[in-house]
Amino acid sequence: MAQNTTPWGAQIDPLARDIAAVLKSMGGSAHQRDVVQCVAAMKRQRGEKVGQDLSSKVVEVFEKYRDLFFRPFGEGSMRWALQPGVA
Structure with a gap:
């Protein structure tokens, strides 16, 4: 079985997937503040809690x-x- 060599391997943090989706929807790049706000909105839409530490978690994932x-x-x-x- 071939090993997955793409950056989207099974071990990736779900927050990284959210960040990538936000960046893709914004044309590939955005200000950190805007990414945090959009990720927070995505989480709320899914019914997830958004903690006060989301901004620092996003920076850690970056x-x-x-x-x-x-x-x-x-x-x-x-x-x-x-x-x-x-992509």
């Missing part, structure tokens, strides 16, 4: 999954984007 996300304007920027080829 940092953890650098194979999926990057800062297109450099490390000081608050804008995040999907890595090229990630």
Whole structure:
């Protein structure tokens, strides 16, 4: 059986999937604040609780999954984007 080599392997954090969906819907990149707000809205629509720490969790996921996300304007920027080829 072939090993899954895509960035969307079975072990990925569900929050990373939500973030990627938000970025994709926003044309591939967005300000961190906007991503947090949209992820919160998605969670509420699904009936999930949105904790006060969502913003920090989103930043942790951005940092953890650098194979999926990057800062297109450099490390000081608050804008995040999907890595090229990630859909």
